[in-house]
Amino acid sequence: MDGEERKEAVPLEKTVNVRVRRYDPATDTDSRYDTFEVPVVHGMSVLDALDFIYEHLDGTLSYYDHAACNQGICKRCLIQINGETGLMCQTRVEGDVTLDPLPRFDVVKDLVTARGGETRG
Amino acid sequence: MRTRQTDVLIVGGGGAGFRAAIGAREGNASAVLASKGPLARSGASPMAGADLTCHGQGMRQAGFFGEPRDSEEKFFNDIVHQGCFLNDQHLVETYVRDGPERLLETLAWGCKPRFSDERAIFTSGTGIMDAHLREAKRLGVELLEDVAVLEITKHDGVVNGALALDIHTGELIVINCKAVVMATGGWHKAYTPVTGSKELTGDGVAMGFRAGAEVGNMEFVTFACNIPLWPPVWRGSIITYVMGIMCGGTLENADRERFLEKYDPETVSIASHTEWNKSFFSNVAAQEIRAGKGSPHGGVYYVAGDTPWEAFEARVLSSYPDWKFKGADFSDMAELFRSGEGVEVAGAAEYFEGGLCVDKHFATNVPGLYAAGECAISLFGANRVAAATMEMLVTGAIAGRAAAGFAAKQSSFASNTDHLRALIKKVEAPLGRNAGSSPGRVRAKLQRESHEKLGPVRNAEEIQDLLKFVKDTQESVLPNLAPRSKTRAYNKEWIEILELENLLKVIELSAVAAEARTESRGVHYREEFPSTDNDQWLVEIVLHEKDGATKLAKRPVSVTSLVPPSGSIPYFDMVKRMMLAHSDVGGHH
């Protein structure tokens, strides 16, 4: 199944290192970086790269995409990309990249920060 | 575990959900709205173009130009023809009647129109949503964000609550209520590519079905046409769809043939200038792709065509300054048009006509369960041209008000601990299992299968293949899926496992209905049956669950004033006939 699915994935143009800040408040005392080798093509977004990691390399990774619009509209996919705030769905991967959660928010897990949750009218 | 109590629970934070919550408060009920995604920034609603359609008289009442010759009767006539007579005509009458009021209040609550035509104002999905969010807050609706309702509970056959998951914390929430309005939108995530957001997984339809509700018209799925496939960052954007209407252009296959020339020019012309574009262009593009004339990423090429590049670019820039569209930058698309290469595009799942069957109060057959917006059966029948963004407001308002009325008649909050305990066990079970296949990859496989076998053009063999895949996955894969992480907070694999049950169910229901409907009508096209059969098939396919099995029934469409045609008519002749039956009113609808 693995082999078949990889064949159907995007044609490989090059491999980049995606460094992702990991932190699970339930089990970790400190955060760390995990580095994944990801095959990328021209015009692939950070969100596409994370989807590849999640589906093929590490299913425990968390990033806000359960309700991702993928079109720059919901603005919920904001993280730090190479130290700058950017949308995962609209920022293209052009080489090695480092991903951190938004600063100044509590980390829910990995790249997900506590921005939603419960509000009242 | 937290607990909440409210008269009416609204499930969904798009336009239908917000309008239903406002309706419930107008009916003096307390209201909790749970949204799986961000409030007013999730579902299809904020992503919509967006148009709000209303007949010309209503437009004039609201202070817009509006077509003076237009009337409720004419708009009704046009919607029923566009729906190829599969509409519930009672619901169409409601849509036509209530549109003006919904338009006026949306403007009064602060939504700004950008421009208008004979039958619609054009604004943005986010503008519509912000207006409704403000009003819902003003009326004191309690709002839960990133909270997914997982199942509804019943007591003595009547809806009495729901179990929900706070996605951020992983905590379960028990909600006691007297009525539920489902407003969960479509099931875009069963497909790839799609134009809608990722949390749209048919939850409301599947939950309702499991609770005993009837679902209908599940075979009808609208694919937005001309949606970019490549590069990946453009996938699913509606930019080229909108360009098709605003800027012109044409389609070429991999042999660089302009294949629209094979079709009746009048049909192509009407499709190019109106929202008939979705069904027509997605269908003919799929025919080329299936005939082996597809581009490398499985589409066709959208090119500027005979329009000189300068003129084309000027039109694009007047709509999208600097090639920016909504939150995205498409500046490197320009070169593809200038060079004549074109953008690889295809139909992408966008709007789901099927859903929970409702009566004129938007009540389902399960007491206390209401449905609105895209997760209810569509009043547009077999094909949608007029605005779904107006549909969500019209249906939401009625469903919310009716749910409040129902809740007022229920004396107390009933509890149902046994059912709830069993549900909690089921929801938490995956966390206790040892990891198996990747839920993300199982979902990705389902998306490819649905795209290939339940797209704009279908045949029995492919539908049966898809059904076999769905059944195998339901029986042997789903029960063994387990998230690799056991942390409850934002556990993507856990969420996907819970969603997969619903995705598989709605695709199963859609495939069963698509196989049963041995004709072509609206957005449902069967290769082996390329005619619209008005003698056999002016019926809705209605599905419900009995003793664990899916039962299929056929129900004649409900007619008020417009008598359906008879006889079997070749599909594209029927399309043209429906197009030409349009009344003497201009505009895009």
Ligand SMILES: Cc1cc2nc3c(=O)[nH]c(=O)nc-3n(C[C@H](O)[C@H](O)[C@H](O)COP(=O)(O)OP(=O)(O)OC[C@H]3O[C@@H](n4cnc5c(N)ncnc54)[C@H](O)[C@@H]3O)c2cc1C
């Ligand atoms: C990209 C795009 C563009 C469109 N453009 C137009 C247009 O220009 N004009 C037009 O008329 N129509 C358009 N449509 C269609 C139209 O936008 C939709 O039909 C309409 O917005 C549906 O509204 P809704 O409230 O029923 O569902 P949605 O807006 O899809 O909202 C569904 C809500 O339910 C929530 N939800 C889902 N599952 C659960 C659960 N289990 N628990 C809690 N909450 C849940 C979601 O998070 C979301 O908040 C477009 C659709 C798309 C995808």
Ligand code: FES
């Ligand atoms: S996913 Fe919505 S803005 Fe990126």
